[in-house]
Amino acid sequence: xxxxxxxxxxxxxxxxxxxxxxxxxxxxxAISRLTLADVIKPEKPLETIIPRxxxxxxxxxxxxxxxxxxxxxxxxxxxxxxxxxxEAEANLEKGYTINLDGTRALLDALRRKEPGSxxxxxxxxxxxxxxxxxxxxxxxxxxxxxxxETSYGAQKAMSELMLADYTRRGLIDGIGxxxxxxxVRPGKPNLAASGFFSGIIREPLIGQEAILPVADxxxxxxxxxxxxxxxxxxxxxxxxxxxxxxxxxxxPGVSATVAEQIEALRxxxxxxxxxxxxxxxxxxxxxxxxxxxxGFNPARATSLGFKAETSFDQIIEAHIxxxxxxxxxxxxxxxx
Amino acid sequence: xxxxxxxxxxxxxxxxxxxxxxxxxxxxxAISRLTLADVIKPEKPLETIIPRxxxxxxxxxxxxxxxxxxxxxxxxxxxxxxxxxxEAEANLEKGYTINLDGTRALLDALRRKEPGSxxxxxxxxxxxxxxxxxxxxxxxxxxxxxxxETSYGAQKAMSELMLADYTRRGLIDGIGxxxxxxxVRPGKPNLAASGFFSGIIREPLIGQEAILPVADxxxxxxxxxxxxxxxxxxxxxxxxxxxxxxxxxxxPGVSATVAEQIEALRxxxxxxxxxxxxxxxxxxxxxxxxxxxxGFNPARATSLGFKAETSFDQIIEAHIxxxxxxxxxxxxxxxx
Numbered sequence: 001x002x003x004x005x006x007x008x009x010x011x012x013x014x015x016x017x018x019x020x021x022x023x024x025x026x027x028x029x030a031i032s033r034l035t036l037a038d039v040i041k042p043e044k045p046l047e048t049i050i051p052r053x054x055x056x057x058x059x060x061x062x063x064x065x066x067x068x069x070x071x072x073x074x075x076x077x078x079x080x081x082x083x084x085x086x087e088a089e090a091n092l093e094k095g096y097t098i099n100l101d102g103t104r105a106l107l108d109a110l111r112r113k114e115p116g117s118x119x120x121x122x123x124x125x126x127x128x129x130x131x132x133x134x135x136x137x138x139x140x141x142x143x144x145x146x147x148x149e150t151s152y153g154a155q156k157a158m159s160e161l162m163l164a165d166y167t168r169r170g171l172i173d174g175i176g177x178x179x180x181x182x183x184v185r186p187g188k189p190n191l192a193a194s195g196f197f198s199g200i201i202r203e204p205l206i207g208q209e210a211i212l213p214v215a216d217x218x219x220x221x222x223x224x225x226x227x228x229x230x231x232x233x234x235x236x237x238x239x240x241x242x243x244x245x246x247x248x249x250x251x252p253g254v255s256a257t258v259a260e261q262i263e264a265l266r267x268x269x270x271x272x273x274x275x276x277x278x279x280x281x282x283x284x285x286x287x288x289x290x291x292x293x294x295g296f297n298p299a300r301a302t303s304l305g306f307k308a309e310t311s312f313d314q315i316i317e318a319h320i321x322x323x324x325x326x327x328x329x330x331x332x333x334x335x336x
Numbered sequence: 337x338x339x340x341x342x343x344x345x346x347x348x349x350x351x352x353x354x355x356x357x358x359x360x361x362x363x364x365x366a367i368s369r370l371t372l373a374d375v376i377k378p379e380k381p382l383e384t385i386i387p388r389x390x391x392x393x394x395x396x397x398x399x400x401x402x403x404x405x406x407x408x409x410x411x412x413x414x415x416x417x418x419x420x421x422x423e424a425e426a427n428l429e430k431g432y433t434i435n436l437d438g439t440r441a442l443l444d445a446l447r448r449k450e451p452g453s454x455x456x457x458x459x460x461x462x463x464x465x466x467x468x469x470x471x472x473x474x475x476x477x478x479x480x481x482x483x484x485e486t487s488y489g490a491q492k493a494m495s496e497l498m499l500a501d502y503t504r505r506g507l508i509d510g511i512g513x514x515x516x517x518x519x520v521r522p523g524k525p526n527l528a529a530s531g532f533f534s535g536i537i538r539e540p541l542i543g544q545e546a547i548l549p550v551a552d553x554x555x556x557x558x559x560x561x562x563x564x565x566x567x568x569x570x571x572x573x574x575x576x577x578x579x580x581x582x583x584x585x586x587x588p589g590v591s592a593t594v595a596e597q598i599e600a601l602r603x604x605x606x607x608x609x610x611x612x613x614x615x616x617x618x619x620x621x622x623x624x625x626x627x628x629x630x631g632f633n634p635a636r637a638t639s640l641g642f643k644a645e646t647s648f649d650q651i652i653e654a655h656i657x658x659x660x661x662x663x664x665x666x667x668x669x670x671x672x
Contacts, residue, residue, distance in 0.1 A: 037379070079418060092505070092507075102418075102603050106536060133581075134581060134582075141482060142481070142482045144481055145478070145480055145481050145482065146481065146482055146497065146583070147582060148497065148500075149504065149581060151501050151505070154497045154498065154500065154501035157497050158494040158498065161482065161484065161490045161493050161494050161497075162490065162494065164484075164490065165484070165490035167426070168485065169487070171428075245469075245483070246470075246481075246483060250350060329629050334390045
């Protein structure tokens with residue numbers, strides 16, 4: 001089986017490929033070939049149990065690039081390539097070019113010309129809860145309407161519709177997964193409006209200060225990077241018959257307020273960690289975040305076997321296990 | 337005010353332009369210029385109270401054509417240009433090219449470069465209840481998810497999302513109206529799967545046989561051509577503040593079963609007319625129609641002042657008044 005990860009250099013792409021490299025299998029079948037593709041050439045793992053592994057530079061929004069990627073004849077494509085919300089909002093053309101046209105070019109390059117004219121390529125598409133926005137219910141049901149309030153969300157929603165249409169027509173075997181906000185994101189603080197949700201956990205856990213720009217009462221929808229990887233792997237295991245005509249699924253997650261995040265941090269790392277959170281209200285960030293989903297009732301995904309953490313404590317635990325593995329970091333946590 | 341109708345040669349386009357030509361006004365403001373555009377040059381009215389009127393050939397899905405249309409600097413654009421459901425299903429590329437790319441090219445040509453860099457063009461977009469499909473509630477609420485089960489429906493839904501995004505960004509002043517099945521369509525029988533809904537009324541009213549390919553119990557959502565024209569005119573009168581962030585609205589209509597259609601026909605034209613309906617069950621048509629919406633609760637549109645017929649009798653009455661105006665036809669009806 002040939003597996004291709006588009007967006008292989010990103011945080012989730014790297015974790016997904018690391019997971020595949022652990023066993024050399026996807027859903028029990030041996031991976032004979034793994035291709036990592038991104039606009040900057042991903043790092044190629046040196047030692048691996050997968051016989052053939054390649055890292056390539058590819059920007060599917062450029063003419064001919066999607067066809068070149070498709071000519072590698074992958075059996076399964078994880079499509080994680082996108083520009084993020086802030087950039088898509090700042091640059092209208094770039095957002096539509098990369099997030100919509102890139103996806104469309106990929107689907108057109110991978111699809112069969114007619115139904116039944118060959119085996120279907122499995123396409124697992126990274127969508128987002130950004131397809132929802134505005135004045136939403138506390139727990140959004142699966143049959144809730146698409147209400148993006150960012151260009152990024154609109155582009156993801158449009159791509160979902162095309163993925164569903166091509167899948168319904170029997171031209172690809174597509175599934176879209178609407179990722180919760182991934183928390184705790186490893187690495188350095190960034191300028192994303194959502195960055196503080198990770199920052200107020202990640203920084204205090206290593207003894208550093210973090211800024212909290214919104215009120216404690218803000219509620220949002222989270223899953224760990226580890227869960228995100230499992231969503232992609234599980235999505236690749238589902239058949240078109242299981243997924244049906246609406247292949248875009250809101251993933252499970254944890255609905256937590258900032259106050260609940262902070263109490264989970266206190267249970268994991270004590271008052272000293274919590275004291276490192278500095279409140280600096282920021283109206284711009286507060287306004288952006290007020291338009292985000294607070295929670296979902298992802299009944300379809302759950303019934304199809306998708307699983308996430310069930311408490312924010314588990315999300316912190318996953319971060320500690322996966323990211324704070326050095327003895328110095330563990331030492332800090334133990335004595336905090 | 338310069339009004340442009342794209343798809344001006346189609347049934348609704350012609351009725352819409354005829355309505356504008358009656359008064360020479362749109363929402364109380366004088367129309368100084370009217371442009372009718374279509375892939376085949378629309379007929380140009382000879383006598384008119386509008387000072388300047390032009391009919392042009394334009395296919396907005398071709399390179400440069402949308403820019404040429406936009407260079408005419410219309411203040412209001414009614415965008416009715418599309419290929420229909422059956423053709424979009426038969427020809428994947430053509431459907432996406434005309435229904436999605438054409439709309440996108442138009443929006444990109446009409447939009448401001450930055451918010452506030454000039455007055456916004458009002459764009460009234462003809463969407464469709466085909467954005468819904470499958471196993472739906474009897475009365476679909478405004479916050480129901482998009483479930484197209486045709487490529488046409490997917491293309492309309494994608495166009496809606498782009499229209500909403502550009503409107504939210506302040507680049508156009510867009511509104512999308514999801515038309516019910518328009519009934520009674522004037523003219524000759526056609527091969528559209530929905531054709532019989534009109535045929536079983538239209539043909540018997542002029543003493544001709546009509547085929548009914550589905551069961552009496554089939555329920556669907558209707559409005560007259562007259563209501564469709566009023567939807568477009570009313571949509572053009574609404575401000576962005578009234579429409580808000582979700583400018584795509586399901587229009588009001590009449591939810592009626594085939595049996596209710598037939599009883600309304602009996603009340604309008606007697607048993608002799610009803611006897612002209614021949615039952616010829618067709619499984620293909622029955623299966624297609626089984627995936628169509630049965631009814632809506634279009635609360636948002638209603639609260640914004642959109643109005644349609646409230647009974648199927650009124651829909652037949654509108655057809656008789658608007659289409660059967662010749663004395664011979666009236667005579668037939670009076671003696672039937």
